[in-house]
Amino acid sequence: MSDVNQFNANLCAFLDASPTPFHAVEVMRLRLETAGFIALNERAEWCVEPGKSYYVIRNNSSIVAFHCGTENLQECGWRMVGAHTDSPNLKVKPTPELLRHGYVQLGVEVYGGALLNPWFDRDLGLAGRVNYENASGDLCSALINIDRPVGVIPSLAIHLDREANSGRSINPQRDLPVVLMQSEEGVNFRALLKEQLAQQGIDDVNTVLDYELSFYDCQAAAIMGWNGDFIASARLDNLLSCFIGLEALLAADTTQHTVLVCNDHEEVGSQSAVGAQGPMLESVLRRVAGEEVVWQRAIANSMMISADNAHGIHPNFSDKHDGNHGPLLNSGPVIKNNVNQRYATNSETSSLFRRLCANCGVAVQSFVVRSDMACGSTIGPITASAIGVKTLDIGVPTFAMHSIRELAGSRDSFDLHTVLRNYFELESVLDSDNH
Structure with a gap:
């Protein structure tokens, strides 16, 4: 090489x-x-x-x-x-849970000057820092990286938005909540994070207190182009x-x-x-x-x-x-x-x-x-x-x-x-x- x-x-x-x-x-x-x-x-x-x-x-x-x-x-x-x-990325809000028409979604904030259109229809992982209180009452933190597709922002079909290719604008509050799963009862996001920490071997979490988490594209970095001229990531x-x-x-x-x-x-x-x-x-x-x-x-x-x-x-x-x-x-x-x-x-x-x-x-x-x-x-x-x-x-x-x-x-x-x-x-x- x-x-x-x-x-x-x-x-x-x-x-x-x-x-x-x-x-x-x-x-x-x-x-x-x-x-x-x-x-x-x-x-x-x-x-x-x-x-x-x-x-x-x-x-x-x-x-x-x-x-x-x-x-x-x-x-x-x-x-x-x-x-x-x-x-630039999409960060999960402090109280992000949304339940609409049987779909669990997470509300997000836009961090930095993100180009938003490419975020639609991507396989999204979730990563960042979680702060928690352990069983002994100590304040602790841990990194998590859910490097599999756990979320998606589906586009609206062109049949329902005939101007999509000529004049579409994005409303971050309305258009960017990330679809996480289907459920009739909703979920507690901090409880999901506690489960994720347990899967990482951190099983002494008493309470998840806060977090700084971002969605990201799961697609790996790649050398691309007919002659390998480019790196995409x-x-x-x-x-x-x-x-x-x-x-x-x-x-x-x-x-x-x-x-x-x-x-x-x-x-x-x-x-x-x-x-x-x-x-x-x-x-x-x-x-x-x-x-x-x-x-x-x-x-x-x-x-x-x-x-x-x-x-x-x-x-x-x-x-x-x-x-x-x-x-x-x-x-x-x-x-x-x-x-x-x-x-x-x-x-x-x-x-x-x-x-x-x-x-x-x-x-x-x-x-x-x-x-x-x-x-x-x-x-x-x-x-x-x-x-x-x-x-x-x-x-x-x-x-x-x-x-x-x-x-x-x-x-x-x-x-x-x-x-x-x-x-x-x-x-x-x-x-x-x-x-």
Whole structure:
């Protein structure tokens, strides 16, 4: 198996094992533990040592992993890569049970800017975190992943909606409750969760208190296309970047100070204790730096690469792109630019990335949104403004972003991994003569 094929096989396995941010962070934690990374508890004293590697988890949905390098931190700074663990989805409401015409349904909320039409007529699994009180009265939590089709949102037949192909709109409150089963009496959803926990070997549950659960598409990630040109999966935005960053960090040596941060809640604005607009990354880096002057000098010598998927030019909708900025799948990572700082790229950080790509023999592309369209954003500008670090926004070109199933090129992820691995090992990320 070639390096690219092996990389993609591992990527598909990661995507399938990570239906929620909680599961993604758990998979990353296990990888880091196997590689010798040491867990740090934010409630305890830290003693980090040069040449060793560590990680910090908050809320079980955000993670910061780093090599504590052997070079002088305040002279070399950190080489950072950022991504996010969350994706648009349908989350189960706190009191979700609906019984209508003999069908048990669960009410859902739309998390993030989901493309809703593709959610209809899919085999839906259910996963997330359940909090409960055990038989001893302790508060506990556990992850569940019901990775079989337990729900569906059936479309209305076209015979009953003749405008379905020309003018259909979706009302999330009315149209998205998920069909779970048939019953004349209804069910208690928390009782179903208690049964699921028992099937997982957790048989001391007294009361299910609350949960954060999401429906997801059961269809596995796949390499597809006549020549295997594409990878199709749920949650490519942005677990693809989490995986690429993780693999690059694990492959890099421990000479330089390198950091991978994967935040939750990007899809809803990042304003949380574990989002990029929260204090997690800064808190971790300040504790590693120790003294204030070390922190200030280290940040001035640091750089962040925010990795989040880019919009590939769709052959059926090419007019949605600026004519000179239509990224192609399998043609290299994309530098994302926006003069209004929706992306944090500037000419200095993009120039360094272009040189990195050239040194690795990897093509590079640019994206600028049409001047008459609004631009999305990433954790890049948020992180840059929060800690004052020079930042670049890049990503792998993708189709159908925010759909239940997205599409990317099967060669782009490995190419970006190669570039990020080399970035992590740079002796200097900035030209000191310019400061």
